[in-house]
Amino acid sequence: MAEITRLIHKYLRHDKKFPHVWCPGCGNGILLGSLIRGIDRTGLEKDDIVIVSGIGCSGRISVYVDFNTLHTTHGRALTFATGIKLANPRLHVIVIMGDGDATAIGGNHFIHAARRNLNLTAIVVNNSIYGMTGGQYSPTTPYGALATTALYGNIEHAFSIAELAVMAGAGMVARGTVYHASLLDDLIEKAIMKRGFSVVEVISHCHTQYGRRNLMGDAVEMMRRQKESAVKIEKVASMSEEELQGRFTIGILVDRDLPIYTHEYRKIREAARAAPSRIR
Amino acid sequence: MIPKKSPGRQVLLQGNEAIVEGALAAGCRFFAGYPITPATEISEVMSYRLPAVDGTFIQMEDEIASLGAVIGASLAGVKAMTATSGPGFSLMQENLGFACVAEVPCVIVNVMRGGPSTGLPTHVSQGDVMQARWGTHGDHPIIVLAASTTQDCFSVTVRAFNLSEKYRTPVIILTDEVVAHTREKIYIPHQEEVEVVDRIRPNMPPDWYIPYEDNSRGVPPMSPFGEGYRCHVTGLIHDVRGFPTQRPDEIVAFMNRLFRKINQHFFDIQTVSEEHMDDAEIVVIAYGSVARSARRAVKDARLRGVKAGLVQLVTLWPFPRQIVEPLLRRVKAVLVPELNMGQMSREVKRVNQGATRVETLNRIDGSLITPGEILNRLMKM
The missing domain is CATH 3.40.50.970 (Thiamin diphosphate (ThDP)-binding fold, Pyr/PP domains)
Known part of the structure; x- marks a missing residue:
């Protein structure tokens, strides 16, 4: 059996929920492929994996994959994931969110999940726009870009999801693109196996809602831009400021060993069992 | 005791x-x-x-x-x-x-x-x-x-x-x-x-498990994540398998079951506690801390010869209509004291449909309604 057929049969609800809702050329399909390839490489059992997603185009991924899946409320995916992981630390919890989902409505949950360093994997699909609702500007829409709620140009400044995660204290932070699909496979595999809170920012494109309005061409043209703008982390040191202007880094940005929440909580349990009860 | x-x-x-x-x-x-x-x-x-x-x-x-x-x-x-x-x-x-x-x-x-x-x-x-x-x-x-x-x-x-x-x-x-x-x-x-109830878990093999399938109780068995059942949980209206649906027949079936599982078990869910209700003519319907003041007021009213009774609502929603409605038909007047502008009294009046006199006693100043206040009203009713 061809590798792709094996993966589809093993990991997708191919006989239940397809065709999917995404536009032809959407980056979500490439991410879905990377996700199941990355998971397959980890060798984890399907029963031990929980996919939690938020609301938006990327949120639909949870419907299509054959794991324990949870499609939450908008922006709250990480909070549900926190409860699942604490209740059953044996489970591998992978959270998939969009840029608006994770950093606008869910921004508070995002930084606090990173700060706690729970052993979760957060994948943030960043297409710079609210796609499902029709192209409104998000926290990652560039300054000056056009959106259906910024017809005169966006006057807000975008922030970097990966850098936000680094500053908030995540154990591992990586950035990839849907163009660099095989790198993305690697990043997702490493993020799942990382012991601690791992974030993978996935630079994607929304040619339907963002590219079209900003005259950036079709899906292929937008992916070409990803190829041209991305700089592998290994090459950054050898490049000048000017060369890096307007470009972004891909690869593992940070990988550090920090105390993991569930391990710390084990100590709390031991202390609590040893302490004389104040109530009995 | x-x-x-x-x-x-x-x-x-x-x-x-x-x-x-x-x-x-x-x-x-x-x-x-x-x-x-x-x-x-x-x-x-x-x-x-x-x-x-x-x-x-x-x-x-x-x-x-x-x-x-x-x-x-x-x-x-x-x-x-x-x-x-x-x-x-x-x-x-x-x-x-x-x-x-x-x-x-x-x-x-x-x-x-x-x-x-x-x-x-x-x-x-x-x-x-x-x-x-x-x-x-x-x-x-x-x-x-x-x-x-x-x-x-x-x-x-x-x-x-x-x-x-x-x-x-x-x-x-x-x-x-x-x-x-x-x-x-x-x-x-x-x-x-202590009586402890646990959710019913599926006892069929995972392949046979239909996570939101209806049954006589209207409550499908629930499998925790990680035990082989790999189902989908969503806030979208879903079909019996848990997947989002926009089919009218599936939407109606789902919503009806959601309501039915509560409605058909009203008698199990509804709890009130009644005091001095055998011969009561004037009844206080209360809940929370106010029910405590009401208990004392009813006792004091009895000492003064007023046939007062107390119905303390433990279940607020679904409103215990099956218990309150017959009671409204047999008493002379009802007092609903509460610490708001009249939220539960509105429900009592809705169920009452004008059958008996329903009075309210509301306090919204951040203080408790005292037994004396309720007693005063009972003596005037």
Whole structure:
């Protein structure tokens, strides 16, 4: 059996929920492929994996994959994931969110999940726009870009999801693109196996809602831009400021060993069992 | 009453602490919360009680996150609870709707304080009765229980968990600042004396499991994540397999089952406690801390020759119509005292349909309604 057929049969609800809702050329399909390839490489059992997603185009991924899946409320995916992981630390919890989902409505949950360093994997699909609702500007829409709620140009400044995660204290932070699909496979595999809170920012494109309005061409043209703008982390040191202007880094940005929440909580349990009860 | 030679124990607790004891007795092993007066003691006590019994406490970044984590824990198979007050309860409404539609058992305690908005921290109120019923958007059934004494806090919390597990639904406990902070002696039964209900799990092989399939009870069995059933849980309206649907026939079937599982079990869910009702002519219908004032007022009215009775509502929603309606047909007048502008009295009047005289006694100044106030009104009725 061809590798792709094996993966589809093993990991997708191919006989239940397809065709999917995404536009032809959407980056979500490439991410879905990377996700199941990355998971397959980890060798984890399907029963031990929980996919939690938020609301938006990327949120639909949870419907299509054959794991324990949870499609939450908008922006709250990480909070549900926190409860699942604490209740059953044996489970591998992978959270998939969009840029608006994770950093606008869910921004508070995002930084606090990173700060706690729970052993979760957060994948943030960043297409710079609210796609499902029709192209409104998000926290990652560039300054000056056009959106259906910024017809005169966006006057807000975008922030970097990966850098936000680094500053908030995540154990591992990586950035990839849907163009660099095989790198993305690697990043997702490493993020799942990382012991601690791992974030993978996935630079994607929304040619339907963002590219079209900003005259950036079709899906292929937008992916070409990803190829041209991305700089592998290994090459950054050898490049000048000017060369890096307007470009972004891909690869593992940070990988550090920090105390993991569930391990710390084990100590709390031991202390609590040893302490004389104040109530009995 | 405390049974002789009881294996249980008597302890001095406040309402908030009794809620923790009730939750632990019912099997709660996960709590997520955010500090808010007058509910904070529940978090504080949970933070040192839960880890000692292999449970988990976490203080989240807000109340939205708290209920999110509670739902996640419940989906992973652990009984879970959160506690808050008015402002936090408002933030929880979004995820409360999720728990309703995805049918996730969980318990939410709302220790009511004066509102709206930041309102009157930390004065007593019963202003969230309607929010508990209708706070989350969309049509949905909900179970809301009210505790009136510290002893109640224990037993109502056990019951809340049991109903939540039995019907796969969030259950809200409404207490108020007075109930929460009244410290008194209560009886905590031995664990073996506590009736504990656990959710029904699927007993068929995973391939045969249809996660939201209807049955005679209207409550499908629920599998925790990680045990081979690999189902999909969503806040979208879904078909019997749990996948989003927009087919009218599937939407109707789902919504009807959601309501039916509560409606067809009204008699199991509805609880009131009646006192002096055999020959009562004038009846007080009350709940929460006000029911306590009413109990004393009814006793005093009896001493003055007035045939008064008390109906204390333990179940607020679904409104115990089957119990209240016949009673309204046989008494001369009803008084509904409450710490709001008239939220439950509105429901009593709706059920009454003009059959008897319904009077209200409302207080919204952050103080408790005293027995004397209720007695005065009873003597004039």
